[in-house]
Amino acid sequence: MMAWGIPEQGWRKGPWTPEEDKLLAEYVNLHGEGRWSSVSRCAGLNRSGKSCRLRWVNYLRPGLKRGQITPQEEGIIIELHALWGNKWSTIARYLPGRTDNEIKNYWRTHFKKEKSSQKKEKRKAQVLKQKQQHPQAKPIEHTSRVLSYTEATAAISEDSSKATEAPQGIQEMVFMYPWVDQCLPVMMMPQDTASWSAHEQAVVDDELLWGGLWNLDDNC
DNA sequence: AAGGGCGTCAACCGCAATACT
DNA sequence: AAGTATTGCGGTTGACGCCCT
The missing domain is CATH 1.10.10.60 (Homeodomain-like)
Incomplete structure (x- = not known):
């Protein structure tokens, strides 16, 4: 070297x-x-x-968060990585104050090589601690799920009769995050997954996201 | 106390995309 | 339109610190 x-x-x-x-x-x-x-x-x-x-x-850069990734942030990372894979900069856009490098490092150290039972025990302990602090919260691994467009529109309007069909050729992915008790539209993508990349950054409602729903500071 | 192993994080590299001339 | 420069991204590396034996 x-x-x-x-x-x-x-x-x-x-x-x-x-x-x-x-x-x-x-x-x-x-x-x-x-x-x-x-x-x-x-x-x-x-x-x-x-x-x-x-x-x-x-x-x-101003506004960078220091310190440990919170369980909430971890949940978001897991979900977004499941959707987009190693698109670290894209994932980082949904974690204000976190950098792509930080998220990448976090993923590699916590998930890529997670194999020892010791590590898993540590993780369990963390989850348990989280549960004690937020008894109403579900285990982090299962706190969110992807809803269909129809499910999501019904949930957002709190009226199942208002469920609407997804626009032709487009499938909207929506996460349900119990800790904010909200549906968060994440992206629109063509149902033809081969051309996802062209659409993956067509974020549905950035204002909504940055407007505080994902204000993770509140959860610390 | 020493040192080996491991985890974390900052920084580099190569490549691709984009902007500029 | 083509060539060049710049920027951004993802993968990788190496230093450092902590923990365990």
């Missing part, structure tokens, strides 16, 4: 120093995000644009 700090093609690599963080943060606060290659030049950082962007997105 290359030694930390020895530049390849002139760029510094390795862990960021507090001084570098300060320079980057000051520059981005002043000029905004974007044009990362010029950031490295103009901010006096001997870092590649990619490195600057990554550091900002994963560490310096």
Whole structure:
């Protein structure tokens, strides 16, 4: 492995120093995000644009949450990963304050390699603790489910007679999250799953999501 | 107390997509 | 329209700290 700090093609690599963080943060606060290659030049950082962007997105950006992923967030990660697979940046959009890198790391460490019984015991203990804190909550593994378009429209309107058919060619996926007692429309996708990717980011109602229903801070 | 194993996290790399000229 | 630069994403790596023996 290359030694930390020895530049390849002139760029510094390795862990960021507090001084570098300060320079980057000051520059981005002043000029905004974007044009990362010029950031490295103009901010006096001997870092590649990619490195600057990554550091900002994963560490310096305001509003980032620190600390452990909550059981609620974990539930969302599990559900969204089941839907989208390793689309970490897409999943991260539904977890305010969390980065794709963080979610990716979390998934790999908690689910990809989860095999030892010890680990499972730990997990059980966590779930048990959660239950004691929120006795009304169902076990996290089963807290949400995917509803059909018809089920969802009925549930949202709280009137089964108002259930509507999904638009032709489109299937809306909706999660039921008991901890917020709400149906959350997640995405619209063609029933032809081969062309999902073209539609996967057609989020139905971002306002609804960011408006507080998924305000996970309230649950901590 | 020492050291080996393991988990976590920050950061790098390569590639693909997108924007710009 | 084509070539180049930039940005974004997902996979991977390596350092570090904690725990167990």
